[in-house]
Amino acid sequence: MERVAHALGEACVRLHLAEPQVCRDITELFRDDVIRVLQESFLWPSEACAVLVGPTCGHFDIYAPWNVSLPRVPKPPVKPPKPPKPGSPQNRILFLTDIHWDAEYAEGSLIECKLPLCCRNDSGRASWKHTGAGYWGTYGKCDLPLRTIENLLQNLAKSGPWDWVYWTGDIPAHNVWSQTRTQQLNELVTITRLIRKHLGPNVTVYPAVGNHESTPVNSFPPPFVHGNRSSDWLYYTMVK
Structure with missing residues (x-):
């Protein structure tokens, strides 16, 4: 396994698929999953290489016909939805998604850098103050600081009350090559506590x-x- 991960990481570096740091870290992180999938897949060697490296290594058609066996259960008749009658009860629903909190967001850091995610402590400092990452966030290869997320929730609380909340995840940042389970869980717990703090403990949240x-x-x-x-490590924490 170690040799396979090392070979894939070096192939990523030599083919300039990403920065060397990203190549080596992400192949190490995905090592066990990739090897298990390859062991249980029905791919030919050239197809497996194309999946991992790209079309320069082989051919893999993701749109090739798939065999999907469906249960022989008759479908219920289609009933077109009917709009509610005038004066029907209404609900106020909040939809939260893709918060992408970056705990390493740094004001004044570079917006454009060599890594897939910038505006961080390791991105380097901008030479001019007005060209660096902003206090509340920056449009670019950047995620959000925690203060922006909390400010959002504070203003949503003022816009309430909400009957219920749909929360469709994507809390962590896009530094997918250097994440740990502990970090993911800490971020899940932190944002959950902020939602309860600002929207109230009695609002129903469907995560x-x-x-x-x-x-x-x-x-x-x-x-x-x-x-x-x-994935028990994640699901058990979500249940709590």
């Missing part, structure tokens, strides 16, 4: 897991995967 909640990103093993390789 859903975003693709960035897990680490590695997008990694949600099926239910038959147990132990340390499962």
